[in-house]
Amino acid sequence: MVKRFIHRHQTSDDILFWIKSGFGAALGLGVVGLFGELSDAPFLIAPFGASCVLLFSVPGSPLAQPMNVLGGHMVSSAVAIALRGFLPPEWWAISLAVGAVITIMAMLRITHPPAGADPVVIFLSDPGWSFLLVPILPGCLVLIGIATLVHMVPPKTAYPLVLQAILEEDEDTPTIKEET
Numbered sequence: 001m002v003k004r005f006i007h008r009h010q011t012s013d014d015i016l017f018w019i020k021s022g023f024g025a026a027l028g029l030g031v032v033g034l035f036g037e038l039s040d041a042p043f044l045i046a047p048f049g050a051s052c053v054l055l056f057s058v059p060g061s062p063l064a065q066p067m068n069v070l071g072g073h074m075v076s077s078a079v080a081i082a083l084r085g086f087l088p089p090e091w092w093a094i095s096l097a098v099g100a101v102i103t104i105m106a107m108l109r110i111t112h113p114p115a116g117a118d119p120v121v122i123f124l125s126d127p128g129w130s131f132l133l134v135p136i137l138p139g140c141l142v143l144i145g146i147a148t149l150v151h152m153v154p155p156k157t158a159y160p161l162v163l164q165a166i167l168e169e170d171e172d173t174p175t176i177k178e179e180t
Contacts, residue, residue, distance in 0.1 A: 010058070016155050024150035025052035028143045035138065043135040045121050047073070048143065050114035055147040059159035063112055064147075066160050070140045072112025076101040077136050080119035081129055094123045 029044070029052055036043030051073070054064035062068065080097050087093035097119035105111045122131065144160075151159035158164035 014155065017157070020150060020153060020155070021056040024056040024147060027150065028052055028055065028146040031146060032135070032139050032142050035142065036135070039134070041134045043139055045118075045135055045139070047114040047117040047121065048135075048139055050117065051112070051140075051143055054112070054114070055143055055159075056150065059147065059151055059157050060161065062161075064159075065162075066144045068110050068112040069115075069144055070137075071108065071110035072105050072115035073118060073136050073140050074132060075104055075108060075110060076112075076115040076118040077122060077132055079104055080122040081127075081131060083119070084123055084126060087123075089123045089126065094120055097123060 029048060032048060033044045035041075051069055054061055055069065058064055079101050083093070083097045083100065087097070098116055101119055102111075102116055105115065118136075121127075147159055148163075151157040
């Protein structure tokens with residue numbers, strides 16, 4: 001019985017994938033942080049670090065796909081900002097906001113677990129609606145873009161998953177042979 005609880009369900013990848021995952025995460029978060037430094041705006045938020053875990057370490061997960069990353073963070077942040085407009089920055093309000101964003105992400109099929117932390121950040125810092133434009137939108141786009149590029153480097157990984165489907169469709173498409 002105990003063995004079932006301590007079993008590791010992730011497959012064992014090779015060392016190159018592990019190194020690529022760590023490098024990709026460092027690069028992605030580093031570029032987001034650099035944008036913040038150059039623009040003198042706070043681009044780095046803790047939920048982006050957690051997004052990197054999914055984007056670079058488990059890119060095949062539905063929770064790591066672009067729509068989930070971008071949609072999850074945008075919707076969670078918008079809902080949290082709206083709720084913060086009339087709820088205090090108290091523990092019970094934060095817990096209600098987290099529950100609300102989880103429910104809405106699930107309903108919209110854009111669940112991205114790191115986005116569940118966005119209400120905590122928003123309730124504790126009260127950033128206002130501009131938070132959607134800086135850091136959420138550009139931060140998500142940068143992380144998704146870098147993840148897409150990093151996963152093209154050998155050992156190649158299908159990310160986003162839609163690329164795998166397109167590649168498979170292309171393989172199934174018959175080619176016209178030129179007659180000579």
